[in-house]
C-alpha cells in the first residue's frame with residue numbers, strides 16, 4: 001500500500017490567508033463496510049450510492065501562523081462553537097498531518113452545517129469529514145497549483161477515510177467502491193474510486209427515501225460495532241461474503257437485473273444487523289417500526305410487482321430504494337403508509353448524486 005504518494009514532495013507556495021467552502025454528500029452503502037483494522041483499513045470492499053440532498057457545507061478559513069506541533073483550530077457547527085465535536089476533528093488532524101504538514105502553519109476556523117436535521121440519526125461523519133478533507137485539498141491545490149483533479153480527489157478520499165471509513169466514498173459519485181477488490185479495476189483499501197464500469201439505465205437517478213424511525217443518539221457507535229468484528233465468530237465468512245457480493249453487484253449494476261439487485265441489497269442490510277445481533281456484547285439497532293416498514297415494503301412489492309427495496313445503516317432508519325420510473329407511486333405509498341411509522345412522520349427524499357461541490 002503506497003501512502004507515501006500522498007506526502008507533498010515539492011516546495012509549496014506561500015499564502016497568508018485563504019478560505020474555501022465545500023458541499024459534500026452523505027452516501028448509502030449497498031455492500032456494507034463492517035469491520036476494519038488500523039489505520040481504518042476495511043476488512044472487505046464496499047460500494048455506495050452517493051446522495052444528492054443530504055450533505056454538509058463546510059468553510060475553512062486559513063490564516064498563517066508560526067508552525068506548531070499540533071493543528072490549531074476553532075470549530076463552529078450551525079453558528080455555535082462545538083467543543084464536543086472537537087476531539088474527533090483533533091484526532092483527524094493528527095492522523096493527516098504527516099500527509100498535510102502545511103496545516104500546522106495555519107490557524108483554521110471551521111464553520112459547518114448539515115442539510116438534514118441535526119440528530120436525525122443520519123450519519124454525518126461521511127459528509128462532515130469529506131467536507132473538511134476537500135477544504136484541506138483546496139489549500140493544498142493553492143500551495144501546489146500543479147496538483148491534478150484526479151490526484152486531488154484521490155488524496156481527498158484518502159484523507160477523509162482516515163477520519164471515517166465511509167467518508168472515503170463521499171468525494172465522487174454516483175457509485176463509489178472503497179476497498180481492494182480483484183474485479184474492480186483501480187480499487188484500493190486506502191481511498192475510494194468511482195465505480196469504473198458503465199451502469200445500466202435502470203439505476204439512473206435512483207431514488208432513496210430516508211425514513212426517520214428513530215432520531216435519538218445510537219446506543220452503540222459504528223466504531224464500537226466495527227471493533228466487535230475482531231472476536232466475532234462469523235467475521236471471516238462475512239468478509240468473504242461481502243467481497244463475493246461486491247463482485248455480484250458489479251455485474252448487476254452493469255446488466256440491470258432488478259430482482260438480483262433487490263435480493264443482494266436487502267440481504268446485505270440484514271446481514272449487517274445480523275453481525276450486530278451475534279456480536280458479544282450483542283446489540284440491536286433496529287426498532288419495532290424498522291421491522292414494520294420492512295414488512296410493508298415486502299407486501300407492497302408483491303402486490304404491485306414493484307422494484308422497491310430497503311437498506312439499513314448502522315441505525316433504526318430505513319432507506320427505501322427505488323427506480324425513478326416508480327417515483328410517483330412509491331412516494332404516495334411512503335406518504336400515506338410508511339410515514340406513519342416514522343418519528344413525527346419525518347422522512348427525507350433523496351436520490352443519487354455526483355459528489356463534492358466547491359461553493
Ligand code: DP6
Pocket residue numbers: 028029031032033034040046123125163164165166167222223226272313314
Ligand atoms: C454501517 O464509516 O461510520 O454505515 O470508519 O469507524 O468512522 P468509522 O465507521 P463508519 O461505518 C459505517 C458503517 C456502515 C456501512 C457502510 O457505510 O459501508
